[in-house]
Amino acid sequence: MTRGLVANFRELDATCDAIEDLKARKIEKFTVYTPTPRHEIEHALKPPISRxxxxxxxxxxxxxxxxxxxxxxxxxxxxxxxxxxxxxxxxxxxxxxxxxxxxxxxxxxxxxxxxxxRVPKITQTVGFDPRFTATDYGIFVEAPPERLKEVEALLRDHGALEVRNER
Amino acid sequence: MAVSAQPLRPNVASANVQLPGVEDYGQVDREISATLNPSKGWFAALGVAILLFLWGAGTWMYQIYWGLGNAGYNPPVMWGVYIITFVFWVGIGHAGTLISAILFLFRAGFRTTIYRCAEAMTVFAVMTAGLFPIIHIGRPWKFFWLIPYPNWRLIWPNFKSPLVWDVFAISTYLTISTTFLYVGLIPDIATLRDRCTNPVRKRFLAVLSLGWRNSEPEWRHFARMYLFLAAFSTPLVLSVHSVVSFDFAMAINPGWHTTIFPPYFVAGAIYSGIGMVFTIIIPIRKFFKLEHYVTINHLDAAAKLALFTSLVVGCAYLVEFWVAWYSGNAFEKDYFMNRVFGQWWWSAWIMLTCNMIFPLSLFSQRLRRNPTWLFILSILINIGMWYERFVIIVPTLAHEFEPWQWSGYLPSWVDTSILIGSFGWFFMWFLLFIRNLPVIAIAEVKEVVPPRLRSHARGTDIDSSGHHRDYGTETPGEFD
Structure with missing residues (x-):
C-alpha cells in the first residue's frame, strides 16, 4: 500500500528548495505537481529526456x-x-x-x-489534490513509516501550506 | 551627442507581449472559466447559427433529390461555389495551425492567448471544407470511392490524381488538427474538472481529461509531444494548401497551369485565416471582457502578420500578371485581360481591393491597435479571399482555349443557400465549443503569469507580494 505525504506549496521557489532538499536526503521517490510547466522545477529535478x-x-x-x-x-x-x-x-x-x-x-x-x-488514469485520488490543477504546487512523497516525520518537517520547513498523510 | 528620437508609441516586440492585467493563477482560472457560463447573447447567436445551418442542410437535401442541375453550373463552368467554398474554408483553417504550431516553434509570445481560438477555428473550418467536395460530387453516398480500401471489384484509386492527394491531405490535416486541439485541451479540462461542482459534468470532464493530474512526468512528456506535433504540423499546413493548389496547377488551363500556385495558395490561406481569427477573437474578447488577456499588443502583432501575408499575396497577384505578359502565351494574356478588364472585372477588383488595398492601412500603428477597424478589415479580408477563389476558378473555366466554349456563371439560390448554411454550421460548432471548453489556454497563460515567489530578488519586475509590477502608463496601448 502506498504511504506518503502530500504537501501543497504556494510559492515556486519554496517547491524547488523542497525538491532539492529531498534529493539531498536521498529521498528519491516523490512526484511533483505544478499548475503549469516551469523550468525551475525541471532544473531542480533534472529528469531524463522524454522518450x-x-x-x-x-x-x-x-x-x-x-x-x-x-x-x-x-x-x-x-x-x-x-x-x-x-x-x-x-x-x-x-x-x-x-x-x-x-x-x-x-x-x-x-x-x-x-x-x-500513464494516461488515461482510472483513479487519480492517491497522492493528488485538486488544487494542483489550479493554483498550488505540490509534492507527493512516498516514504517508509519511520521517515514520515522527518519528511513532514522538511516540507513544512520549506513553506508547505498544508501537509497531509496519504493512506 | 546623437540623440535617438523616441517614437510616441513604441512598438512592442511580438515575442515579448505580457499580461500585466493578470496577477495570479487563481485569476486566470476564474476569469477564463467564466466564459463557460451561457448568456442570452450566446443563445441568440447559437439560434441564428442553427437556423442558417438548417437552411443550408435543407437546401442540400433538395439538391440531392432534384440533382446538381439546380446548383447554377453552366457548362463548361462545372466547378463553382462548392469548390470555391471548399478552398475558402481549407484556407481559413490554415491560420489556426500557423498560430498554434509555427508560431509555437518560433516562440512568438503573442500566440498564447489566441491560439486556442485559432485551433478550434481550424478544426471546424476543415470539417466544413470537407463537406463541400462531398456536396459537389452530387452523389454524396459514393464519396468513399476515393479512399483506398479492399473491395469486391478489386479497384483502387489512382494515386497520380490530385483529387486523391486532396483526400489524403485534408483527412490527415483534420485528424492532426483535431488531435492537436484535444491534447492541448487535456490540462485545461483537468482544471475545469477540479473546479466543477456538478457531479454529472465533473464525471464527463474526468473522462475527457483522461485522469490528468499536472504531475511533472506528465508535463515533461506533454511538452515533448507538443513540440513534435508542432514540428509535424508545420510542414503539414504548408503541404495541405499546396496540394489543394495542385487541383488547379496540374491542369493545362490558362490561369491555372502555373508553378506559383503552391506558395501563392499557402500565403493566401494564412492571410484569410488571420482575417477569420480577428472576426472571432475581437467579439470574444469584448463580450467575455477578456481585453486584459487578448491585449492590444497581441492584436497589433497579429495585424503585422496579416499585413505581411497580404503583401505576399499582393506580390503573387502582380507576379501572375507579369508571368502572363512575359510568357508571350496568347491564351494566358487574353485570360488575364478578361479577368481584370473584361468579363470578370468586378470580381477581380473586389479581390484586389480587399486583399491588396485595404490591408495597407495596417502600416498605420493607430489602425493596427484599433479593434473596431481590425474587425471591419477582417470582414473585408474574408470577402476578398472568397472572391480570390472565385476569380481563380470561374474565369478560367468560362474562358478556355476555344471561343465557342466561352460562357458565364451565376450561382443559383441552391448553392448560395448551402454557402450561407456552411457559415451556420461553422459558427454552430464554434459557439458550442466556447460554451463547453476554455477559449483561452489556461495552462499556457499561467506560463506567462509570473509565479509567486518566497524570495523576490530574482527579478526587478516582481514586487514584494510576488506579483508582476504594473507596467505604468508609458507601456504602449495595453489598455487602450
Whole structure:
C-alpha cells in the first residue's frame, strides 16, 4: 500500500528548495505537481529526456514506408497503363508518403505521450489534490513509516501550506 | 551627442507581449472559466447559427433529390461555389495551425492567448471544407470511392490524381488538427474538472481529461509531444494548401497551369485565416471582457502578420500578371485581360481591393491597435479571399482555349443557400465549443503569469507580494 505525504506549496521557489532538499536526503521517490510547466522545477529535478521522440521516429518511418508501399502496390495491382509513362511513379507518391508520415508519426507521438505519462488514469485520488490543477504546487512523497516525520518537517520547513498523510 | 528620437508609441516586440492585467493563477482560472457560463447573447447567436445551418442542410437535401442541375453550373463552368467554398474554408483553417504550431516553434509570445481560438477555428473550418467536395460530387453516398480500401471489384484509386492527394491531405490535416486541439485541451479540462461542482459534468470532464493530474512526468512528456506535433504540423499546413493548389496547377488551363500556385495558395490561406481569427477573437474578447488577456499588443502583432501575408499575396497577384505578359502565351494574356478588364472585372477588383488595398492601412500603428477597424478589415479580408477563389476558378473555366466554349456563371439560390448554411454550421460548432471548453489556454497563460515567489530578488519586475509590477502608463496601448 502506498504511504506518503502530500504537501501543497504556494510559492515556486519554496517547491524547488523542497525538491532539492529531498534529493539531498536521498529521498528519491516523490512526484511533483505544478499548475503549469516551469523550468525551475525541471532544473531542480533534472529528469531524463522524454522518450516520446522514439515513438515519433518509428511512427513517422512506418507511415512513410506504408505511403510508398500502398501507392506502388495498388499501381501494380490495378495498372493504369499510359504509353511512355511509368506505371508506378515515385514523385506523386511522395505526397502520399509525406501525408501518411505526418498522420502516423503524429498519432504515434500522442500515443507515446499517453504510454509514458500513464494516461488515461482510472483513479487519480492517491497522492493528488485538486488544487494542483489550479493554483498550488505540490509534492507527493512516498516514504517508509519511520521517515514520515522527518519528511513532514522538511516540507513544512520549506513553506508547505498544508501537509497531509496519504493512506 | 546623437540623440535617438523616441517614437510616441513604441512598438512592442511580438515575442515579448505580457499580461500585466493578470496577477495570479487563481485569476486566470476564474476569469477564463467564466466564459463557460451561457448568456442570452450566446443563445441568440447559437439560434441564428442553427437556423442558417438548417437552411443550408435543407437546401442540400433538395439538391440531392432534384440533382446538381439546380446548383447554377453552366457548362463548361462545372466547378463553382462548392469548390470555391471548399478552398475558402481549407484556407481559413490554415491560420489556426500557423498560430498554434509555427508560431509555437518560433516562440512568438503573442500566440498564447489566441491560439486556442485559432485551433478550434481550424478544426471546424476543415470539417466544413470537407463537406463541400462531398456536396459537389452530387452523389454524396459514393464519396468513399476515393479512399483506398479492399473491395469486391478489386479497384483502387489512382494515386497520380490530385483529387486523391486532396483526400489524403485534408483527412490527415483534420485528424492532426483535431488531435492537436484535444491534447492541448487535456490540462485545461483537468482544471475545469477540479473546479466543477456538478457531479454529472465533473464525471464527463474526468473522462475527457483522461485522469490528468499536472504531475511533472506528465508535463515533461506533454511538452515533448507538443513540440513534435508542432514540428509535424508545420510542414503539414504548408503541404495541405499546396496540394489543394495542385487541383488547379496540374491542369493545362490558362490561369491555372502555373508553378506559383503552391506558395501563392499557402500565403493566401494564412492571410484569410488571420482575417477569420480577428472576426472571432475581437467579439470574444469584448463580450467575455477578456481585453486584459487578448491585449492590444497581441492584436497589433497579429495585424503585422496579416499585413505581411497580404503583401505576399499582393506580390503573387502582380507576379501572375507579369508571368502572363512575359510568357508571350496568347491564351494566358487574353485570360488575364478578361479577368481584370473584361468579363470578370468586378470580381477581380473586389479581390484586389480587399486583399491588396485595404490591408495597407495596417502600416498605420493607430489602425493596427484599433479593434473596431481590425474587425471591419477582417470582414473585408474574408470577402476578398472568397472572391480570390472565385476569380481563380470561374474565369478560367468560362474562358478556355476555344471561343465557342466561352460562357458565364451565376450561382443559383441552391448553392448560395448551402454557402450561407456552411457559415451556420461553422459558427454552430464554434459557439458550442466556447460554451463547453476554455477559449483561452489556461495552462499556457499561467506560463506567462509570473509565479509567486518566497524570495523576490530574482527579478526587478516582481514586487514584494510576488506579483508582476504594473507596467505604468508609458507601456504602449495595453489598455487602450
Amino acid at each position: 516520446v521522440r522514439q515513438f515519433t521516429l518509428i511512427g513517422g518511418l512506418c507511415g512513410a514506408v506504408f505511403g510508398y508501399w500502398i501507392s506502388i502496390w495498388t499501381s501494380d495491382y490495378w495498372a493504369l497503363v499510359v504509353g511512355g509513362k511509368a506505371v508506378a511513379s515515385w514523385i506523386p507518391y511522395t505526397i502520399i508518403c509525406f501525408e501518411l508520415m505526418v498522420l502516423i508519426g503524429g498519432l504515434s507521438t500522442v500515443y507515446g505521450m499517453f504510454i509514458l505519462s
